[in-house]
Amino acid sequence: xxxxxxxxxxxxxxxxxxxxIVRIGRGHLATEGAAALSLRAVARDLGLVSSAVYRYxxxxxxxxxxxxxxxxxxxxxxxxxxxxxxxxxxxxxRLAAIGRATRAWALAEPATYALLFGSPVPGYEAPAxxxxxxxxxxxxxxxxxxxxxWQAGAVDLDDAPLTPRRFSRDLGRIRRELGLSAPDRLVAxxxxxxxxxxxxxxxEVFGQYGADTLTDPADxxxxxxxxxxxxxxxx
Amino acid sequence: xxxxxxxxxxxxxxxxxxxxIVRIGRGHLATEGAAALSLRAVARDLGLVSSAVYRYxxxxxxxxxxxxxxxxxxxxxxxxxxxxxxxxxxxxxRLAAIGRATRAWALAEPATYALLFGSPVPGYEAPAxxxxxxxxxxxxxxxxxxxxxWQAGAVDLDDAPLTPRRFSRDLGRIRRELGLSAPDRLVAxxxxxxxxxxxxxxxEVFGQYGADTLTDPADxxxxxxxxxxxxxxxx
DNA sequence: CGAAAGCAAGAGCACTGCTCTCTTTGGTCA
DNA sequence: TGACCAAAGAGAGCAGTGCTCTTGCTTTCG
Numbered sequence: 001x002x003x004x005x006x007x008x009x010x011x012x013x014x015x016x017x018x019x020x021i022v023r024i025g026r027g028h029l030a031t032e033g034a035a036a037l038s039l040r041a042v043a044r045d046l047g048l049v050s051s052a053v054y055r056y057x058x059x060x061x062x063x064x065x066x067x068x069x070x071x072x073x074x075x076x077x078x079x080x081x082x083x084x085x086x087x088x089x090x091x092x093x094r095l096a097a098i099g100r101a102t103r104a105w106a107l108a109e110p111a112t113y114a115l116l117f118g119s120p121v122p123g124y125e126a127p128a129x130x131x132x133x134x135x136x137x138x139x140x141x142x143x144x145x146x147x148x149x150w151q152a153g154a155v156d157l158d159d160a161p162l163t164p165r166r167f168s169r170d171l172g173r174i175r176r177e178l179g180l181s182a183p184d185r186l187v188a189x190x191x192x193x194x195x196x197x198x199x200x201x202x203x204e205v206f207g208q209y210g211a212d213t214l215t216d217p218a219d220x221x222x223x224x225x226x227x228x229x230x231x232x233x234x235x
Numbered sequence: 236x237x238x239x240x241x242x243x244x245x246x247x248x249x250x251x252x253x254x255x256i257v258r259i260g261r262g263h264l265a266t267e268g269a270a271a272l273s274l275r276a277v278a279r280d281l282g283l284v285s286s287a288v289y290r291y292x293x294x295x296x297x298x299x300x301x302x303x304x305x306x307x308x309x310x311x312x313x314x315x316x317x318x319x320x321x322x323x324x325x326x327x328x329r330l331a332a333i334g335r336a337t338r339a340w341a342l343a344e345p346a347t348y349a350l351l352f353g354s355p356v357p358g359y360e361a362p363a364x365x366x367x368x369x370x371x372x373x374x375x376x377x378x379x380x381x382x383x384x385w386q387a388g389a390v391d392l393d394d395a396p397l398t399p400r401r402f403s404r405d406l407g408r409i410r411r412e413l414g415l416s417a418p419d420r421l422v423a424x425x426x427x428x429x430x431x432x433x434x435x436x437x438x439e440v441f442g443q444y445g446a447d448t449l450t451d452p453a454d455x456x457x458x459x460x461x462x463x464x465x466x467x468x469x470x
Numbered sequence: 471c472g473a474a475a476g477c478a479a480g481a482g483c484a485c486t487g488c489t490c491t492c493t494t495t496g497g498t499c500a
Numbered sequence: 501t502g503a504c505c506a507a508a509g510a511g512a513g514c515a516g517t518g519c520t521c522t523t524g525c526t527t528t529c530g
Contacts, residue, residue: 008496008497009496009497010496010497010507010508013508014507014508017508032357032358033354033355033356033357033358034270034354034357035269035270035271035356035357036270036357036358038485038486038487039486039487039488040485040486040487041486048508048509048510049509049510049511050486050487050488051488051489051490051509051510051511051512052508052509052510054487054488054489055507055508055509056508059487059488060486060487060488114354114355115354117437117441117443118353118354118441119268119269119349119350119353119354119441120268120349120441120442121268121270122267122268122269122270122271123267123268123271162458164454166450166451166454167449167450167451167454167455167458169450170448170449170450170454170455173448174448188455188458188459188462189458189462191444191455191458191459192431192435192458192459192462194438195431195434195435195437195438195443195459196427196430196431196434196435196462197434198434198437198438198443199430199431199432199433199434199435199437200427200430200431200434202352202430202433202434202437203429203430203433206352206353206354206355207355208352208430208433209426213405213408213409214402214405215401215402215404215405216401216402219399219401219402219405220402220423220426223397223402223423223424223426223427224423224426224427224430227423227424227427227431227466230466231462231465231466243527243528244527244528245476245477245527245528249476249477273516273517273518274517274518274519275516275517275518276517283478283479284478284479284480285517285518285519286478286479286480286481286519286520286521287477287478287479289518289519289520290476290477290478294518294519295517295518295519
């Protein structure tokens with residue numbers, strides 16, 4: 001079904017063309033933006049007529065999905081690579097490494113970042129069965145940090161249940177699904193830190209801060225990281 | 236220049252048409268999204284041929300600008316109205332009111348929220364001279380809260396300069412331009428809270444959290460507000 | 471009253487996503 | 501080797517888009 005057979009020359013050529021489409025699509029995504037991503041333009045750059053591209057990609061939306069998965073993979077790889085260079089017991093360092101790696105990737109690939117974490121593309125819904133897997137890699141790494149820190153007793157947060165009770169139940173369900181021992185407050189603070197991290201990144205990538213109010217935006221990001229570390233009780 | 240003369244019937248008709256265009260544009264923005272906003276479709280709904288709309292709006296980008304300004308104004312009004320119902324001395328309450336009002340507006344107008352705080356529309360740059368004014372109302376209110384709280388001695392943050400020195404200088408410049416007495420750390424935490432708030436909102440509005448993992452997302456937002464209050468030292 | 475300005479309409483250009491048909495090419499198998 | 505079939509590419513075509521230009525008509529004002 002996947003036509004992943006690389007034995008025949010034809011299959012290899014097809015795979016190469018698929019890679020070219022994604023590569024050119026990423027280029028257009030970076031220069032034109034997601035909404036202006038044009039299958040016809042990709043076809044031109046590929047030296048093909050527009051209808052021929054439909055032999056490889058069913059629709060513009062499927063091209064977007066390919067780029068979404070590609071982006072999640074690249075980001076996930078970058079985060080994993082950064083985490084390998086950090087001491088496992090340094091929980092704040094792991095959190096900072098995730099943040100810095102994500103920021104570096106986001107600044108290098110703002111268009112893909114916008115595609116993954118910005119406003120949803122109108123009329124396009126990422127198919128869950130293909131994107132949730134790669135899409136949850138980063139938050140998964142974050143959860144690992146908090147869980148490890150909690151089990152190591154390095155988290156300065158109490159384990160009292162949060163109010164209202166339905167909220168505590170929801171958090172309990174999340175805890176159960178992910179197999180965590182972290183208490184309500186840490187799960188909630190973890191969700192906060194996750195959202196806050198991407199809020200900081202979106203502001204920077206999308207230029208929500210003034211244009212040149214800061215000499216080096218990295219300084220502000222480091223301050224943000226300190227606030228994040230504190231928010232999850234890793235101070 | 237603005238043709239705001241309401242004396243002649245023609246000017247009044249023109250103004251009415253402009254309002255209709257913004258109203259219909261907002262409707263399309265809500266249902267189709269910013270990137271799919273079509274001047275031709277607006278013209279159809281208006282009962283005009285597409286070229287006639289260009290008598291009123293110079294381009295699609297200018298229509299976007301109208302909607303941007305309209306959105307900032309509406310959000311600013313909502314925040315101001317919410318703040319009127321809060322005791323001035325209740326700094327955490329003011330912060331929470333700003334957050335809740337912004338959230339309510341964002342959930343009611345997700346497309347406009349995406350236009351203002353989501354990924355930038357490719358090829359469109361909001362003209363600073365028309366959007367910075369209304370666009371800074373909310374963050375201005377936030378800054379007021381922190382400044383008032385600092386002057387009232389209600390902020391639990393030290394006033395040591397932050398590192399590196401260039402970052403402290405940048406923060407000093409911001410402090411001077413806004414006429415603040417808040418120290419480095421509070422300014423930095425304020426920026427963090429600002430970005431974090433919109434990160435939480437973007438995750439909720441754009442559906443970055445799982446679809447139905449929470450009984451009532453407002454519970455999580457209240458937890459986020461508590462974290463924000465703590466982050467700026469208003470605990 | 472007549473000139474000037476404003477308004478609407480329509481045609482047209484270049485672009486988009488996508489479908490359809492047609493022809494060529496490549497791989498397989500008798 | 502030759503036949504056959506599926507994959508790949510080409511091209512035309514449909515409906516939509518932003519935007520420009522010209523052509524008339526109407527309102528306003530000197």
